[in-house]
Amino acid sequence: MRLRGTIFFWTLLATGLPLLALTFVLLNWGEQRYLHEMDSDMGRRLNALASEIDNRLSYEREMIRGIAQSSAMQDFLPVARAANEGVRHPDYSSLKNQLTQFLLNLQRTVPSLGSLRVLDGSGNTLIKVSEGRARPAIYPSLGNVEYAEEDLHSPGFARAMRNWSIGEINFMPLPQSRWDLLTGQTLTMLTALVALGDTAHPEAVLAVNTFGEYLDRILRLVPRPTGAELLIAERNLDDPQRNGLLLYHDRLDTRFSAPKPHEVKLQSLDGGELWQQIQRRPYGQFNTTDQQWRVYYQEFHPYPNQLTSWILAFAVPYSTLDAPYSGLRQSLWLLVLLVFTASAMLAVLGARHIARPILQLREALHDFSDDATRRVVVSSHTREIRELENDFNDMAERLRAAEAERLHSERKMLQQAKLASIGQMAAGIGHEINNPLNNILSYATLIERALPYKNNELRNDIKELKEETLRAGRIVRGVMNFARQLPPAHRTFKVCPWIKQTLELIEPEAMAKDVILAVQSCSPDCVADADADQLQQVLLNLLRNALYATAEDGQIELHAECENQRLRVSVRDHGSGLSDEVLEHLFDPFFTTKTVGEGTGLGLSISLGIIQYHGGELNIRNHPEGGVDARFEIPLAATAPRIPLQPSSDSNV
Known part of the structure; x- marks a missing residue:
């Protein structure tokens, strides 16, 4: 044809x-x-x-x-x-x-x-x-x-x-x-x-x-x-x-x-x-x-x-x-006939105008279709065809160069994307938060010195203020260490007192929602060698997420066990659970399900890095009986960091 x-x-x-x-x-x-x-x-x-x-x-x-x-x-x-x-x-x-x-x-x-x-x-x-x-x-x-x-x-x-x-x-x-x-x-x-x-x-x-x-x-x-x-x-x-x-x-x-x-x-x-x-x-x-x-x-x-x-x-x-359909059926078929006739007329005109220049370039472009690296050569004295030949060759060359540049840029961006987001945030935290924290600590020290010796109640308050300021500083350093991929500072600590201390920090938030923080189990003789402050940051983040998902008068259950030379801590809420889409992006930086102003989306990303640098695993999944079960486990003794290629919320990470 x-x-x-x-x-x-x-x-x-x-x-x-x-x-x-x-x-x-x-x-x-x-x-x-x-x-x-x-x-x-x-x-x-x-x-x-x-x-x-x-x-x-x-x-x-x-x-x-x-x-x-x-x-x-x-x-x-x-x-x-x-x-x-x-x-x-x-x-x-x-x-x-x-x-x-x-x-x-x-x-x-x-x-x-x-x-x-x-x-x-x-x-x-x-x-x-x-x-x-x-x-x-x-x-x-x-x-x-x-x-x-x-x-x-x-x-x-x-x-x-x-x-x-x-x-x-x-x-x-x-x-x-x-x-x-x-x-x-x-x-x-x-x-x-x-x-x-x-x-x-x-x-x-x-x-x-x-x-x-x-x-x-x-x-x-x-x-x-x-x-x-x-x-x-x-x-x-x-x-x-x-x-x-x-x-x-x-x-x-x-x-x-x-x-x-x-x-x-x-x-x-x-x-x-x-x-x-x-x-x-x-x-x-x-x-x-x-x-x-x-x-x-x-x-x-x-x-x-x-x-x-x-x-x-x-x-x-x-x-x-x-x-109801007899009249509609006749109208639709009449419309189809009219549109079909108009399409036939337009097809005749289009075929006549399109075929002529294409036939002239057919042989010249045939070689180019077989090998995209070859230049198209058309033996024609027609100026338009010659211009079309030159334009096509120039376009093909630009396309090859643009494709190579795109692939190079894409590889470069993929290598830098993940570290860039947390690195920028960490730098901002260090600049915007460390200085005010130092000022707070200095003023607290001056106030403590100026207090009467017998004013024990106010001295205790100032002591707690300094401890919280120091803890905030440690958290900021932990974020910056994670962004720079620095290892945690290991020290030996008892797990049950550490659990109790962590719960005391978040207990005011739980009391505000009438939520019960229930420790279901905790191995009394369990001792771990890890960065207690970083792990406390992880546990606080999991508890706050559970608290966010729990309705008033609800309960959050916590388990801490030491078995087979590993520390296992789990936090379970009784909320509505997470959708598959949320589970898929759970550890992405800046991904959050909270409203604007309530979360940065970095908590789980930072927590994941902390657990990985402890050689452990962080796992979050929906509980079969409802709610979310978030758990992490680390070796009781210090080990080499464990960094998976692609963290997932559906498997151990």
Whole structure:
């Protein structure tokens, strides 16, 4: 391919292909994000719907439990007990009328209550109230009590009753309910049955059917996306007749308050896709096979003592989900087409202007590309090309010289960088601090001489002032010695008194924050040969860092041990610990996490040098149980300095 064509092709490809890819990725990412947010929103809606339904059903259960515990119901229990024995209670009529009237008034007050029945211990109907009327007891029995419905012949129902706990609400299809329905119909809600009595087995049973009118009101008011449909179906593996029964459906106008035909099942709705999905997992979402709907579903258990569940589902048209992006998608592709056309035109112009001079220099620059030390020679009488040749050769020569100079300067700067910072600071300290310290020491000496002999208290204060001044001078000399890489002044000292003296120096700062300085362990016979002042400077620095990280009323723990001819001292705080970034730069000069004015960032750098010149190691890391554990160890006897090439806070240094 010719140079001009190559420039055109790659320019167009470099502008058009990323634009196409970016547009596709943005559209796909936006749609997926929107779909994910929609999925989350629909999941929240299903959870809210399940909560609303559960609140309503809980209210109805409490109402049924209140009916069972009412005085009229409890007064009727002797009548039911006598009926179970085939005997007519003396107050049968009055107590029955009392309970019947109570149930009639209750049904008029609470329209959502359907049929109310009171059954004897065998499951036969003693009282029935339905549609605001009491059913007359016209069916004879083997005893002296008439039934309000035909004699029940259901041994399975009677056996189930005997296993119920007194006062517990059970849900199941009531055999008598078939007499309330037309042929081929099924009640939407299972019958609530409450066992009554004082014995181990029920003496009577309260049976309540609810119409579900309030559930219909709740479902009508549930917010739906545009065009979305809500459906609820029953999943009942113990009853094939009810398994998959549609309880509510917007499109089919199916409601809770109306009995359902047996053949209206979820298995036959829209190819049974939702039914198949619910068999795999109890909640989720899926697209229908025809890509017309996205269905969100969730399984909900309405009956406390039943495995029966309801399937709550929203079917959202895919056009509703795609609507926010259809217009945006068209606009973006139109913009891509316009930008692509403009890029093609610019690529043609650019290829024409760029290729001509490059072709003329191609052969001349070919040798230079193989060997950068060679000069470019172009056999051309064109002044611009000759000037370009000379300029290029001059530029290449300057680049080679600049690169060599840069490498030389970089090596030199790297060699001097670390020592320069601390050296400058040490010189400043020596100049700015030593003179005032000498003046303080001189004035303290003059004051001491002028004091009366018996003024011991003031003499002690002056003595402490001189000692602190001398200690400050020793610290300054230690910094300057570290900058000049001078060895420490070794002397023999006892470790435990040295620890105690160091803690006394920092104790006022700890008391100001109500922080406890706790010496957990200290070897009483431990004696070290080292520079006690420099090591005290290190320990004070570690203690101040721990004090800075410790909250008020906290504690700092200190350990000092002598083992295997080495002194080990550790300081642990209970603060928030250090980040990986801070640990990486912990020993860099002038690096500090404190606010401006609270720290110079030289404490750990100086401490590291002191420990290294004692032939020891300084290690700082986060404690597994929280806080920071800072420890150093040195030989008990003087040894050669140990200076690592690259100190690190994650390993022994």
